[in-house]
Amino acid sequence: xxxxxxxxxxxxxxxxxxxxxxxxxxxxxxxxxxxxxxxxxxxxxxxxxxxxxxxxxxxxxxxxxxxxxxxxxxxxxxxxxxxxxxxxxxxxxxxxxxxxxxxxxxxxxxxxxxxxxxxxxxxxxxxxxxxxxxxxxxxxxxxxxxxxxxxxxxxxxxxxxxxxxxxxxxxxxxxxxxxxxxxxxxxxxxxxxxxxxxxxxxxxxxxxxxxxxxxxxxxxxxxxxxxxxxxxxxxxxxxxxxxxxxxxxxxxxxxxxxxxxxxxxxxxxxxxxxxxxxxxxxxxxxxxxxxxxxxxxxxxxxxxxxxxxxxxxxxxxxxxxxxxxxxxxxxxxxxxxxxxxxxxxxxxxxxxxx
Ligand code: NAI
Ligand code: MG
Numbered sequence: 001x002x003x004x005x006x007x008x009x010x011x012x013x014x015x016x017x018x019x020x021x022x023x024x025x026x027x028x029x030x031x032x033x034x035x036x037x038x039x040x041x042x043x044x045x046x047x048x049x050x051x052x053x054x055x056x057x058x059x060x061x062x063x064x065x066x067x068x069x070x071x072x073x074x075x076x077x078x079x080x081x082x083x084x085x086x087x088x089x090x091x092x093x094x095x096x097x098x099x100x101x102x103x104x105x106x107x108x109x110x111x112x113x114x115x116x117x118x119x120x121x122x123x124x125x126x127x128x129x130x131x132x133x134x135x136x137x138x139x140x141x142x143x144x145x146x147x148x149x150x151x152x153x154x155x156x157x158x159x160x161x162x163x164x165x166x167x168x169x170x171x172x173x174x175x176x177x178x179x180x181x182x183x184x185x186x187x188x189x190x191x192x193x194x195x196x197x198x199x200x201x202x203x204x205x206x207x208x209x210x211x212x213x214x215x216x217x218x219x220x221x222x223x224x225x226x227x228x229x230x231x232x233x234x235x236x237x238x239x240x241x242x243x244x245x246x247x248x249x250x251x252x253x254x255x256x257x258x259x260x261x262x263x264x265x266x267x268x269x270x271x272x273x274x275x276x277x278x279x280x281x282x283x284x285x286x287x288x289x290x291x292x293x294x295x296x297x298x299x300x301x302x303x304x305x306x307x308x309x310x311x312x313x314x315x316x317x318x319x320x321x322x323x324x325x326x327x328x329x330x331x332x333x334x335x336x337x338x339x340x341x342x343x344x345x346x347x348x349x350x351x352x353x354x
Contacts, residue, residue, distance in 0.1 A: 002036040003307060006067040006272065010045040011085075012281030013291035013340075014073020020293035020344030021071060021300045027348045028304070028312055035309065040067070046077030046085055055088035061096045069303055070274040073296065076281040094132060097271035099264035100163065101170050102132035102243060103302065104278070106230070106250035109317070110324035113255030119230065126233040128250055129174065130243025131167040132264060134158050135194070137240045157194045159239075164201045170267055171237035172209045180234035181213040185222045185242055198239065223249060251278060258292030258333050259320075263302040273306055275299040289339035292331040294320060297347060319351045
């Protein structure tokens with residue numbers, strides 16, 4: 001059962017945190033005789049761009065296509081425009097490999113991590129399933145009469161039947177599998193085409209899953225409930241833009257960027273899926289051993305889950321909970337004194353003890 005993993009550490013702290021994630025993967029390998037990983041390093045990112053004029057090799061997607069998963073740190077460099085690093089690597093992979101599901105857990109791993117008063121770990125424990133391929137981020141639009149007083153800019157949301165139905169169906173499958181309530185978040189009162197369609201598809205697909213309890217919220221109300229009553233949510237399905245914004249809010253109520261993870265999934269497994277911490281390359285702290293590796297390590301848990309190794313994703317999450325109790329062993333962003341490397345080692349030690 002050998003899994004081939006493509007490593008794209010990328011830039012800045014991306015390289016530092018992926019190193020810790022690889023340590024965790026190697027620890028899993030050493031503890032489980034049925035698991036074997038093969039790692040291949042890809043030196044792509046902004047430094048590569050400054051040398052070659054490309055963010056990744058010309059045939060980069062071909063090179064990646066035979067892997068079981070991609071483990072990505074972050075890309076971004078102060079001297080390279082962000083739209084280049086984003087579109088020519090990250091979005092190229094997400095789109096090229098049809099990773100149309102974005103999975104972001106909003107789960108409180110330690111009570112001290114939330115700014116919400118009186119909320120416990122049971123209250124903040126849900127999964128956001130974000131549409132990751134079209135919708136408001138279709139890239140379509142128009143710029144008319146530029147510079148004139150009549151100037152008009154259009155940004156088009158594209159909601160295809162196929163694209164909308166597949167993400168909603170994925171969410172229903174997940175809700176049924178986990179025996180959880182499914183909440184759809186949209187905005188049909190104001191977005192009178194796209195979100196009316198979204199709601200319609202949600203209601204249609206729901207008839208195939210009579211055993212799944214459902215709810216629908218408008219996105220503005222939902223954002224209030226994320227903060228005031230997060231216990232309302234179990235599994236959430238929403239569009240690309242709403243999911244992007246809501247999951248940052250989700251990160252904020254569960255400890256911030258140091259512990260936020262996201263998986264980009266191609267459920268059909270026709271192409272590799274990609275696992276990454278939500279944070280960026282953090283040039284302000286890069287190279288100083290200050291980066292918190294826990295988000296990248298949580299991505300490893302998501303990868304294990306995707307590989308069907310649920311026992312290992314559970315163990316990694318459990319170890320995250322254990323580690324977060326030891327404040328002095330954490331990185332400075334969480335009030336600790338440890339380095340990135342030190343926390344990575346401490347994590348592996350705790351994982352072995354479990
Ligand atoms: P960022 O996430 O890199 O940093 C925001 C703030 O959070 C900084 O103060 C940073 O020091 C802190 N921070 C982030 N991750 C941390 C960690 N693991 N441990 C401790 N502190 C952490 O976002 P920013 O500054 O907006 O972007 C920096 C670069 O990263 C840009 O070039 C941007 O385009 C890129 N970026 C790349 C992403 C990706 O590759 N997926 C995602 C977000 C940003
Ligand atoms: Mg975002």
